[in-house]
Amino acid sequence: MEHHDTIVIGAGPIGLETAAGLLAHEHSTLVLDSGPIGSTIATLFPPATRFFSSPDRLEIAGIRCPTFAEEKANREEYLAYLRGVVDTLSIPVRTFHTVRDARATPSGFELEVAERSGRGRRFSARTLVLATGGMGRTRALGIEGETLPHVRHDLGDPHQYHGRRVLIVGGRNSACEAAIRCWRAGADVHLSHRGPEVNERVKYWIRPELLALIEEGRITAYPESVPARIDREQVTLHSLSGEAPIPLEVDDILLMIGYEHDPQLMRQLDLPLDPVTLAPTFDERTMETSVPGLYVAGTATAGTQDRFRVYIENCHVHAQRIASAITGIDGTTISEHRRLEES
Ligand SMILES: Cc1cc2nc3c(=O)[nH]c(=O)nc-3n(C[C@H](O)[C@H](O)[C@H](O)COP(=O)(O)OP(=O)(O)OC[C@H]3O[C@@H](n4cnc5c(N)ncnc54)[C@H](O)[C@@H]3O)c2cc1C
Known part of the structure; x- marks a missing residue:
């Protein structure tokens, strides 16, 4: 000892x-x-x-x-x-x-x-x-498919997402910054967040750029949504505003929920x-x-x-x-x- x-x-x-x-x-x-x-x-x-x-x-x-x-x-x-x-x-x-x-x-x-x-x-x-x-x-959503190999809780090196369809889940700084970096690295980026818009507390040097990318249609945002189920082929987003569920075909899922x-x-x-x-x-x-x-x-x-x-x-x-x-x-x-x- x-x-x-x-x-x-x-x-x-x-x-x-x-x-x-x-x-x-x-x-x-x-x-x-x-x-x-x-x-x-x-x-x-x-x-x-x-x-x-x-x-x-x-x-x-x-x-x-x-x-x-x-x-x-x-x-x-x-x-x-x-x-x-x-x-x-x-x-x-x-x-x-x-x-x-x-x-x-x-x-x-x-x-x-x-x-x-x-x-x-x-x-x-x-x-x-x-x-x-x-x-x-890492925080868990507690949904089916969360531990599949294409699902992770951090970003890692953005380089790996070039040419891939990436769903990022989360509405805080890390998720928003990840969305921008993946887009810059050449990914087709989808962003699902619970709030009706990108959280106002997101840092002032991240939020405006993300909003512009969403407005220009370069990043697709799904406000008021949460993943309900993840399969190898697709992820289903549940709408918090009562809309129909959204099926998405993506290659990688980043659950950046803290x-x-x-x-x-x-x-x-x-x-x-x-x-x-x-x-x-x-x-x-x-x-x-x-x-x-x-x-x-x-x-x-x-x-x-x-x-x-x-x-x-x-x-x-x-x-x-x-x-x-x-x-x-x-x-x-x-x-x-x-x-x-x-x-
Ligand atoms: C993307 C990102 C950006 C951030 N930006 C900022 C920022 O700008 N400013 C800021 O202040 N903070 C920031 N943070 C938070 C910052 O990382 C923490 O504030 C900081 O690391 C806390 O320091 P700490 O020494 O208290 O704990 P930590 O740095 O978390 O250190 C805890 C250590 O304990 C070790 N440990 C835990 N359990 C055990 C065990 N059982 N046995 C042995 N070792 C163990 C861990 O391995 C770890 O190294 C950011 C975090 C992230 C993820």
């Missing part, structure tokens, strides 16, 4: 920032992640996707995030940035280490971990931080969760939960979010609160300590 003072589960931006805060105070810390560094961004962002947030708001541990042409960072730039932060601050991270089981013990926590190869490992820690994010599971929080580890650790969002309860000042020594950080604090209210830019403070609570040194002193070391 390998022991560390603190283990952070999750090498996303906020897990890394929390580890950085603890390491700044020479507190023995290890980060475990089931995927690569920044796994949510690496796996859920299609290639070259740009963040909505400006780079200064995505910066962690006070390290600048320069971008090509001073634009908003894209997926590749930010992943390179995260790797740079890990190397610069020597944050110990074990990637492709999935925490399968976690339990509290009288002296802290014990974790059962599976490596990518399937090899099992055991870790123990005095304190544990769950920075496991809020997008661990993600859910995976509460498995929190349940294993007996954390009380909100019945609807599955968000854990915790002390806002310290980020400690009702289980002594167990902290939560980042988007994991919000459970499943219908509209993003908790994201990278308003989670930086979690890292500082946790470092202060665990080391007993207040946040200002930690920042001061870092500044003095740098000068």
